[in-house]
Amino acid sequence: MTVPYTDDGAAADRRSLHERIAADLRDEITSGDLAPGAALPSTAQLKTRFDASNATIQKALQVLKDERLVVGRAGASVTVREHRQRTMRPASYMAPAPPGAPYRWLTEATKHGTTAHSTLLDVAEVRPPADVSAALDLTEGGTAMLRHQILSIDDEPVELVKSYYPLEIAEGTAITSRRKIKGGTPALLAELGFPPRLSVDRVSARVPTQEQFHALNLPGDLPVLRTLRVVYSDADRPIEATVMVKAGHLYELQYEFSPE
Template sequence: MTVPGYEAEAEAADRRSLHERIAADLRDEIMSGDLAPGAKLPSTVQLKARFDASNATVQKALQLLKDERLVIGRPGASVTVRERRQRTMRPAAYMAPAPAGAPYRWLSEAGKLGTEARSELLDVAEAVPPADVAAALNLAQGGTALLRSQVLTVDGEPVELVKSYYPLELARGTAMMERRRIKGGTPRLLADLGFPPRLSVDKVSARVPTQEEYQVLRLPGSLPVLRTLRVVYSEDDRPIEATAMTKAGHLYELQYEFTSD
């Protein structure tokens, strides 16, 4: 059975400019590993023949990939894939509270990869959260929560914008209300307050970056970002935290591991 209009839609031309299409194909080969870290990209002559493109069009495509920090190279020289083309993040590795006195788990896990990871606190304020966060925290319409936002960096590059929301009845009177970083992170503090995490639920989506995300993450264009909404529950399925984490989709991937029952 043929769905009316499907064939026409399937055969619709790619409306992107040629240099964007060339960059998209090369980007896919880089992200999938067909072009491994340190590998040379095909020469300009080869790319011109492969894509039936002019020299100027090929150079525009390569410049996009350079701006996206996927490749390096100078005009007239070979273009190679950056050594760290894409980082794999394993959320399960840093979801549990850090041991007493230890740094926030995300920082310590990133450090195991031989990188210098840091966090910069951007804001601490009472705020009306987005609708999906409000629903996760069981807030009434127009209700407020405590917002703690930060940007995480690796080797000096911003990698993730993190906006964490907490019920005010849990946050008031604690260090969470103060504009300073918390040793071990808020998961450690919540556990010490008697609200240890028992369940975390992630929803991951790909989106066009907002203006804030574009600026904070220093994105090169309108490539999608990965947005993870994580809701953390304590005893009796009580939501104690809802966090929106946004990272550049072309530089990071998420790895989840499951076992069958």
């Protein structure tokens, strides 16, 4: 397939004009130039800025509405949603929860005035993806225990989670039960003698699979953020490998680092 180029040698943007307009406005929303609750420029202003017709501007705005970034109706101003993009801080919920306390992810999510809950979708012994298998040091064709759940904020699905555990750790424990674990698996693993000592994240942007598209109720062909997190206990033993997928246009990850 031949890729068209502009006169200066750069690859041409083959997206339709309304998609390009939506992309520019999306970037201004997610970067904060258009703040939560702020009104977008008027249709007339957008028509002038992008040299576009009224119909094209309306198609671009509909894309952003479908992506749950803006709200508005015909004849009224369009504004940025108050929760147009959530910042997730993985370090804040990686440690085991205190005894009897909810899973830390749920606790952190509610700090921003939202409600959060998890839904357990499946628990089964499976052959994990190749990168998970390698992370857990499984033998070729080896299996692991899967706990598959979806996390929601304000009844909106936000993250599809598949956690895998070595069978020698999971067997005979609540990890194999089709029920939620009080405090989450980090607390249970610590109780079993496998306290988390190190977590390593590999984050990539990917085109969503069919399962991810439907589970997260995605509006279009936007990328998802895929995180492969491997948790190690004493002696660098891998005790958990989790694949977490969330909508890339609605969530960002924040990590803090200190100079050594």
